[in-house]
Amino acid sequence: MTRMFIAPVFALWLTTPAFAQSCPSAPDHSAGMGALIAQIQQAESQSEARGISNQMWELWTDAPDLRAQTLLDRGMARREASDLLGALQELDALVVYCPDYAEGYNQRAFVNFLRQDFPSALVDLDRALELSPNHIAAMSGRALTLLGLRRLDEARSALTAALELNPWLSERALLEPGGALEPPGEDI
Structure with missing residues (x-):
């Protein structure tokens, strides 16, 4: 009976802040991403570019550890199921746990974009790009968010920068x- 009591107490003790696991650094995929950007710029078809883009997503969504991956996967699944509030809860937990993981911010921005909370989405996209300056999805998401905010010149500039990396x-x-x-002026 004592053993049955000790196990739950020990498990609870391990989850206290002093023993809480901290998020490790995100995997460094910069070399691989650089190579994929070079490949997509040379792609000869939409189909070829789509395959390269899928490889980019594999790198962006490679979370720092199992806990982060689980939060990311659950957040994305909830978003896909149109449970935007549930997705936000998962992604909020992810960015609290892994504040230096760009994809957590990018995915939370996407959820906020879908909710038409453009100011919140923009904050997260700026943070994602601060952490991962060549994150093409965050760059294009930023352009769409600026469009949603009716900041057309900034949106045009952001999209142009994204297209330089992925045409x-x-x-x-x-x-x-x-x-x-x-x-402007192109309609004449």
């Missing part, structure tokens, strides 16, 4: 004639 982004249509970010 195959579907958001490029926003800069084309008739697109929401068509450069």
